[in-house]
Amino acid sequence: SQQGEEDPQALSIQEGENATMNCSYKTSINNLQWYRQNSGRGLVHLILIRSNEREKHSGRLRVTLDTSKKSSSLLITASRAADTASYFCATVVFYLSGGYNKLIFGAGTRLAVHP
């Protein structure tokens, strides 16, 4: 099951420009995470923002979280060709019967950064 939608589905920009990706989710969360996936590869954890945080930075990444709107955004500043990848938000859903958390992904944004 997917937690929510991401927009845009695809984004094409030039090197040096900023890239903004948005994510919406459906349930209450403890935290929201962003991951990156290069084509045909596994996922790399980028950043985690807790539900009581509104903004977080890591290098050229800036993540915001609006729990009232159940949405988050990922901003990549001064993009590079190497940033070309798919980006996914993910939320943790507690599975009551099993007593553990499951990580559920949004639809993802495919980012292409052109030299």
Added chain:
Amino acid sequence: GAVVSQHPSRVICKSGTSVKIECRSLDFQATTMFWYRQFPKQSLMLMATSNEGSKATYEQGVEKDKFLINHASLTLSTLTVTSAHPEDSSFYICSARLGAPSGYTFGSGTRLTVV
């Protein structure tokens, strides 16, 4: 950092045969591992949660008799696609949870092609 090793990275099999995919946690113990399936240009869909020493928990719509999961030790979980059909061709990724702020760590994925 914590690494999950997934093998094989690619496999081609004939329709009707079975394929086993392994996921190992290399430097930590993973009591719970997660198996995802990803179709081209789509998001990761959680298939099942693998629990060491007990039965796996399958998501709605996932056939447990077709996708056999075994988690016999704290460092190894396997997914066996039984009687594979072309529609099972997909990218399969395993994951294990790490403590915050690291989120989850992922294997590099297995590209399964059923011919």
